[in-house]
Amino acid sequence: MANGNIQSNNPTREIVLCAQSKITNSGNSLTETTTRGPYFDAGSSKNVSALLGKTAYLNCRVKNLGNRTMSPQVSWVRHRDVHLLTVGRYTYTSDQRFRAIHQPNSEDWTLQIKYPQHRDTGVYECQISSTPHLSHFIYLTVVEPDTEIVGGPELFIDRGSTINLTCVVRNSPEPPAYIFWNHNEGIISYMSSRGGVSVSTERGETSRSVLLMQNAKPSDSGSYQCNPSNAKPANVTVHVLNGEHPEAMQHGGNQRMGPSLGALAFISYVLLAYC
Template identity: 60%
Template sequence: MQVLLGIFLYFMVYPDVSHQMDSGYYKYEEEQTSTTTTPGVPLEHTSLRGPYFDTTASKNVTALVGKTAYLNCRVRNVGNRTISWVRHRDIHLLTVSGYTYTSDQRFSCLHKPQNEDWTLQIKYPQKRDSGIYECQVSTTPPIGISMYLSVVEPITQVIGGPDMYINKGSTMNLTCIIKHSPEPPPAIYWLHNTEEINYDSPRGGVSVITEKGDVTTSYLLIQQAELKDSGKYSCSPSNADVASVY
């Protein structure tokens, strides 16, 4: 009876913790720090819950090349445990609490006292920084949550370029698409040669339609095309490179 009672208490004190080492993701229930019971009071009301992750945030983060990236890890009931960030590609310890443990000073952990957020900051990210990063808590055994960072460079393209031919008197329809942008460009400028196109010019018949989304599309429409409308047309998003057509 003593042996069986010992086994029962072990499973009451240490909840099930399963690990998926290939993905770096630890699935956990909770850490019980007290098993003292009071007559007539359920065990869950007298035990204290250990650290656990707020899993409502997205596990996929997209950042622009050269623009600071942030991976946020929110941990509840952290207590006196430490929070670490690890890069999976080379199993490299990047930060522990507020200290950086890598010679690459682009990496740092942002945290304010009494705050539950531990944010990995990566300055001047490059495409090579894409991959899995894990936020770990120093429980026994450790628990962690993985996030995937995609560092992308927006692509701007004018469909049908680089050379296009339009008949005189027809409607010119130039289509510009912007892909791989974390957010739609706040503004898109169209230029004719080196001058920004004025949609309210006396010429008339010039308009732009823009549809924003995961892929942003901007249509430049010029009715009754004339010889003077020939030349270089450029699509210039405010957060991506310029693309041109002739």
Template identity: 55%
Template sequence: MRSVSVCGNGEGYGASDGDAGGAAETEISSLRGPYFDRSVTRNVTALVGRSAYLYCGVRNLGDRPVSWIRHRDLHLLTVGSYTYTSDQRFSTTHSPRTEQWTLQIRFPQIRDSGIYECQIGTNPPIGLPMMLTVVEPVTKIIGGPDLHINYGSTINLTCMVIHSPVPPPSIIWTHNDKEVNYDSPRGGVSVITEKGDVTTSYLLIQKARYTDSGSYKCIPSNANPLSVSVHIMNEKPEAMQRGNQLRIQSYTGLFVMTSIIISFFY
């Protein structure tokens, strides 16, 4: 057995130059005992209904067990690869190559939010707490549920997706349950989507017509769909102009008739 001494500068002696550093590190690591890899994410956000994963990296574990505990009720969830709760949504997988113990929560709900602790069975035990936040993305349409738009103006429908850990991969717009066609002969229809902590999709329809009335639905791929009713108001400009001319003619005729009646009596 090769003996290795370690000096204050971290250099090893009594080994060949090629493996001195690695041997010294192995000796120090084995003397240290089990410890956590603290580079893993300790604040995890998951979507309602989509599996959540908490990753726990352990070094120098040896034959000691790794457990997962839920803090809110101090409930023991798993020990090693065995599940110790009647809630079968919880399970643990172990990757020997990465020395990683992963707690999986299938179909998580808002109530599953809270602190979970990865614990090594030393004496006394040592633990690494992690915070799980389960969110349900929310869809909002500005100005809904009813929008009144003047004939000939631009319809601007603004759909926002909030509380989503990641932007929705896609957002679909429908009009009266048919997907909006941005290349239709009608023309003047476009969409702009800005992704971020809050994802916003703008549906723009120029020169609003009566046929543009109806139900519009914003359908994000990772959130609830939401509808808005669009009502096109006022008459067509040419109809309004003809109507004004008819009213002017009626007022003129009435004025002439009134003048004749007054002249007759006086």
């Protein structure tokens, strides 16, 4: 019976010891969490590209900052002129394009830049006012997408051949949502009675749109424009030749005729006779 009593009491004792162990471990864990200072999320971005004139957002994620009154502050500093831009949720610059964004209980501290210009390109520092202070650097690049129609600004096409125009969009932070084609300021309709019109578009770091118009006619001559959704348009002038020579067209249809070889020889003879 005694042995039975001892065996029946042991499980209770083990439960108590286990509970005490969990309390101790949880206390140690809590102490470690509260004593460890703030730190940056390792996955935070270090390079940001922004479109010229479009709002840019620089974000750093701070872990374990705490909510106490004396918690360290998060600031944004521009390295170009070592200018303090924000502290906490407050903006410390007269440039109204800059704004501090932070939601309560959020780990994200964001610097908003409205209408970024090329001069805004450079290093920005997200800084925690701990001891020693901690820094996370982000390099902002302000880019202006470049649009080009390959082979422009003028293209000469033989009548009956295929008009093949390729539009290339470079330096865009994101692919354009769409690329429209215009002919003489009117949107090209792929369902028009003309027929033979097709467009294929590839979106990526460099986006391309190819316009094909089969069986070119003189009425297809004119100005063609490529219109990306997030970049300036590009233009090209297409001439559909009806047996003309491109050189003649470039001179308004009138070729400039120089003196004949016979005339040059006569002039040379006269000059030599008087020398």
